[in-house]
Every structure is written in C-alpha cells, then in structure tokens.
Amino acid sequence: xxxxxLHIQDEGRRFPPPEAFKAKARIKSLAEYHKLYEESIHAPExxxxxxxxxxxxxxxxxxxxxxxxxxxxxxxxxxxxLNVSSNCLDRHLETQGEKVAILWQGEREEDKRRLTYRExxxxxxxxxxxxxxxxxxxxxxxxxxxxxxPEAVIAMLACTRIGAIHSVVFAGFSSAALKDRLDDSxxxxxxxxxxxxxxxxxxxxxGMADAxxxxxxxxxxxxxxxxxxxxxxxxxxxxxxxxxxxxxxHGACPATEMxxxxxxxxxxxxxxxxxxxGALHTTAGYLLYTYLxxxxxxxxxxxxxxxxxxxxxxxxxxSYIVYGPLANGATVLMFEGVPTYPDNDRFxxxxxxxxxxxxxxxxxxxxxxxxxGDGPVKKxxxxxxxxxxxxxxxxxxxxxxxYHTVIGGGRCPIVDTxxxxxxxxxxxxxxxxxxxxxxxxxxxxFFGVRPVVYNEEGGLAQRNEGGYLAITHPWPGxxxxxxxxxxxxxxxxxxKYKGEYSTGDAARxxxxxxxxxxxxVDDVIKVSGHRLGTAEVESALVSHPSxxxxxxxxxxxxxxxxxxxxxxxxxxGIPISEQLKQELIQHVSTTMGPIAKPDFIQFAEGLPKTRxxxxxxxxLKAIASGEADVGNTTTLADPSVVEELVKNRVA
Ligand code: WTA
Numbered sequence: 001x002x003x004x005x006l007h008i009q010d011e012g013r014r015f016p017p018p019e020a021f022k023a024k025a026r027i028k029s030l031a032e033y034h035k036l037y038e039e040s041i042h043a044p045e046x047x048x049x050x051x052x053x054x055x056x057x058x059x060x061x062x063x064x065x066x067x068x069x070x071x072x073x074x075x076x077x078x079x080x081x082l083n084v085s086s087n088c089l090d091r092h093l094e095t096q097g098e099k100v101a102i103l104w105q106g107e108r109e110e111d112k113r114r115l116t117y118r119e120x121x122x123x124x125x126x127x128x129x130x131x132x133x134x135x136x137x138x139x140x141x142x143x144x145x146x147x148x149x150p151e152a153v154i155a156m157l158a159c160t161r162i163g164a165i166h167s168v169v170f171a172g173f174s175s176a177a178l179k180d181r182l183d184d185s186x187x188x189x190x191x192x193x194x195x196x197x198x199x200x201x202x203x204x205x206x207g208m209a210d211a212x213x214x215x216x217x218x219x220x221x222x223x224x225x226x227x228x229x230x231x232x233x234x235x236x237x238x239x240x241x242x243x244x245x246x247x248x249x250h251g252a253c254p255a256t257e258m259x260x261x262x263x264x265x266x267x268x269x270x271x272x273x274x275x276x277x278g279a280l281h282t283t284a285g286y287l288l289y290t291y292l293x294x295x296x297x298x299x300x301x302x303x304x305x306x307x308x309x310x311x312x313x314x315x316x317x318x319s320y321i322v323y324g325p326l327a328n329g330a331t332v333l334m335f336e337g338v339p340t341y342p343d344n345d346r347f348x349x350x351x352x353x354x355x356x357x358x359x360x361x362x363x364x365x366x367x368x369x370x371x372x373g374d375g376p377v378k379k380x381x382x383x384x385x386x387x388x389x390x391x392x393x394x395x396x397x398x399x400x401x402x403y404h405t406v407i408g409g410g411r412c413p414i415v416d417t418x419x420x421x422x423x424x425x426x427x428x429x430x431x432x433x434x435x436x437x438x439x440x441x442x443x444x445x446f447f448g449v450r451p452v453v454y455n456e457e458g459g460l461a462q463r464n465e466g467g468y469l470a471i472t473h474p475w476p477g478x479x480x481x482x483x484x485x486x487x488x489x490x491x492x493x494x495x496k497y498k499g500e501y502s503t504g505d506a507a508r509x510x511x512x513x514x515x516x517x518x519x520x521v522d523d524v525i526k527v528s529g530h531r532l533g534t535a536e537v538e539s540a541l542v543s544h545p546s547x548x549x550x551x552x553x554x555x556x557x558x559x560x561x562x563x564x565x566x567x568x569x570x571x572x573g574i575p576i577s578e579q580l581k582q583e584l585i586q587h588v589s590t591t592m593g594p595i596a597k598p599d600f601i602q603f604a605e606g607l608p609k610t611r612x613x614x615x616x617x618x619x620l621k622a623i624a625s626g627e628a629d630v631g632n633t634t635t636l637a638d639p640s641v642v643e644e645l646v647k648n649r650v651a
Pocket of ligand 1: 269315316390391392393394395416417418419420421422442503504505517518519520
C-alpha cells in the first residue's frame, strides 16, 4: 500500500491569545467560534442570510443557496440585487465620509497621497463616467495594468460601479503575459500607466502595454495614468490620459443594479499545466465572503491602520487591499515599493511612520528580511502593531517565530491564512482572539468551510496523517467558473473528488483538530516509497541558523525512486563549506528524520521566484534532474538566477 504523505515534523510551541488582545477581540473564545461555526455548517442558509443583511442590497434575494452538482454550478443569493462599489463607498459616506480610506506611500519617500471615503467615492464616480464615455457597458471586460497607485483601486471600483468586469494584470508581468490575458478576456479597454518605480529604477509600463497591443484585436481604447512622467509615446485615436479624461467629466454616477451572480472580475492564475486560467468571481458571494473574513480574521477595529503588502495584481490585493477592507470601512495603507529599498528597514520605517496596527505580508518577505538580522527592525518603534498576518505559502516555524518575537514584540497574534485565487477569500486561519497558535499551523476552517483530508486510497486520512485537502461544499467566495471554459473548471477542481472542491494542496489535521498545510500536492515527493511534503523539508533547513531560504525538489534516484535535492540560500556573510553542507544534512535528519535527508545540497545566491515571491519548483526540479530545457522562465522575477543555478548544479 502506498503510504500517505508523511508527516514527521513536530512543532511543540503554543501561543494562546494574549489577554489584552482577547478582551477587545470580535470573537473572544474557542467556544464562541464553535457556536458560530456549527451554525454555519448545520444551518448554513440561516447563517449566511444573517451575515448578508450587513451589506446594502437594492433588492432582497429569493433563495440563499442553490447547487446543481451535475454541472458544478451554484448560486448564492439568487435574485438579490446590489452593487459592490456602493457597498465599499456610498454605504460609509453618511457615517464616516471624512475617514481616510486609502493612505498611499510611493516608493520615493516624498510621494504620498491620502483619500477619504468621500474623495475615493468622487474619484470612482468620475472614472466610472469616463469608462461609460468610452463605450464600456455592463459585462464588458476592462483590463487594469497598473503599478501600486491609488488609480488601480479607483479603476477596479469604477468597473464594479457600472458592472464592467475587471481583469487586473500584475504590472510585473511582461507584454506576452499581458497579451495572453487580453486575448483570453477580450478586453475592450486597457488602463495602464506611463511607467512605475521599483527598487530605485523606473520601468516602462506603457512600452510593455504597447508591445502587447501590437496585434491585439479586442482593445479599442487605452487610458494612461501619468505617474512617472516619462513622456511615454501616445498613439493617436487610441491612447488618452487619465487626467485629461477626468477633467472633462462630471462627478455623479449612480451605481448599476447588479444581480448577485453577475460576474465581478476575472483573475488569471497559473495551474500546474497549460495556459493561465481566468478565475471568475461573482458579485454578492465574493463581496460577502471578503467582507466577513476581513472582519473576523483581521479582527477589524475602526481605529486600525491596516497594511497589506501584496500587489493589487494578485488575489490578496483584490480581496484584502480592496474589497474586504473597504466593505468594512477600514483605512488601508498601500505601498508602491519593495521591502529592501532604499534600505532593508523600509517596511519597519513605514510601520513606524504610519503607526500601522495590522500588517499582512508573505513568508518570503519575512525570510528575505530575516537575513539582515534584528538590527534594521530595532531602529524603529513598532509598538503600534497589534496583529500580524501571513499568506501565500506555508510559513516555516523559524520565520513565524521571528515575526512573532522580533516584529510583533511577542504581543501580536499571527494569523497564518491559507487560501487560493480560486477560493476568493481565506478558508483556513486562526481567529486571533479565540485560538491558540502553533508556529506554522493555519488552525481552523472559517465559517461555512468544510475541509476534509483524503489519503492515497481516497479514504479519510487519520489524525496527523498527511493527505489531499478538499472542501466538501461551496462557500460564497468560491470561483464560479474558468472564464470561457467551464469544462476546465470541472476537470481541474471537481473531478478528482466527485462533487467536492479539490485544492491541490496537501494537509494534515492534528490531534487538536488544527490544520497544517504541507505545500502543493504536485510538490510532494516520494523517497523510498515515502511521501514527503517539500515545505516541511524546507522548513527544517530554514530552521538551521545559517540558512535564509531553501527550495527542495525531487530528483530521480536509481534505488529510492526519488531523492531530495535542496537549493539553499545562506544568510549574509556565511561562507560556503563542505562541512556546512554535512551539517545541514545532519540537521534535517535530526529535525525531521533520516528519510528526509537531502541527497544533494546546492548553495545558491538566489532562487527562481515568481514576481509574487513563490519559488518556482518546476524550474528547480528541471535543474535538479539535469534536464536540458528548464522550461519557460518568463514569469520569473529575475530569470538570470536560473543560469547561475544550472552552472552550479551538483552532478
Ligand atoms: C499556497 C494566494 C500554506 C497554497 C492567496 C495555495 C499557502 C496557493 C498559504 C494559492 C498558507 C497560500 N499556508 N500555503 N497560509 N497561503 N498558500 O492562488 O499552496 O496565489 O494552494 O493564492 O498558495 O496561491 P494563490
């Protein structure tokens, strides 16, 4: 019998919610969580209907949830009418119109903007009128290809105001990626900027857009934000400036009445195979789910200064920079730059300057910053922080502990939030005032979420036995289809466990019922018939004091089938040596067990990462296996690291 994905790491540290935090939290105990969770499972319609009443509706719904299992189609709040932009803006005007909605910090210290809810509302209405003037109608696709500037949020909300479907493409993508996405969505209008700033350099965004548009059939109009003022070339009859258009339009724009299930946006995401898929999210369910998860997981308080360091081009930016926080009326900080420019204390400087109270970032950023030690952190007063969040990949206990002790001063709970582009919002996370934290553990399902872990044979996994994570019932935020390809949606997500959503992630549930994520199933490796979660091996390596980051993949082995090949980045100033290599192998062996020992360790200056910071294991696998062709490297943040890795491959 094929043993299930092995779990052999034990993390024994426990962090109950601090009393001071608990006292003010929205959900203050595990019992309170249980009560609501039970209701959300046993009386889901009652639960979701009550939550949905917190939103502003133009017309009430007829039924809360319908599910056609055969066709993998489901609807939430059938017949209900509402508008997302008016829920994020108009609804707050009377009570908190003068509250700051967006604080923007440019990469250059002197570049700052702030928009109150009233100002943001006015900008959105005016830009919605610009879109209308350009002929954009309900259901049309509008592509947003912008750096991290407030116009990105304004453009997204303006689309939702008139019922246009936005497709945001990350500004770090190049023209080929943009073109694929424009073609697939058949976008009518492209909103872009002359350029952007990253790490002290300017990049030519308009040039990328022009290259993508050379033989694009669908785009009729391009609206260009003048951001870095680089005199970008403008094509007559096609390109117009954002500020010119805004000047010649008026400020009133009624919100279009949208059906609960009308499409809200498309967001392209890479699968294991094939072209990126356009995940389609719809109106009411997505809004409600991001509203509620933000409220409870980030324990929303009116006074918060909330900073999510993701880019709006990724789902985290959609759900937890724009829709979730704004639906709650929160103050959101938006930052254009990177963690290490002009210096490696930039993040901490921003936290201090803006008195950030809730920080939501990614393990990869934390590990990158950990390399510089505590010095850069200690230069700043981080006492405004009360809650920390992590997203995007499993957070290794070492990074978790650093985040908790050095950044959070031991006083801030960490919400390790597990979710996906497809899921719309967070599915598994601690509730910070209610749950005892374990470093590296995502804890419990959110309301309405029913996770299940299956073993290799398709049976239920035992406690602490790793397996495949599926979710048995749809929740309001789940994507409805792959844009233009419902069959691919069914094949990718619903075929494996008939009628259940298959996540592609491995997980285990521990003896307390807490859920540990173990990385993508496709990155799970079999060594001598044992399955290992790469995330766990990496975590073991990173727990060594000399290691900053590690990427572990499988490599064919004549006896074991596969063995582990580890790419390791050392902390600044640590010299490479054969002795250290042996020490690391021994370290993994002692922390995880001998079967998890890497057979090969290659020291590397950098690992191949997507621009959102995910390690591209596909490329590492190809290098480790000595394949002549490492595949497509165009989505990498820095494709040049690949050459270096190939050169130094351990034969
Ligand atoms: C991984 C990002 C462990 C996971 C929101 C998932 C995580 C994929 C976590 C989705 C976490 C995200 N712990 N793994 N807290 N958060 N992942 O679509 O493998 O960019 O399937 O969405 O990231 O990535 P995506």
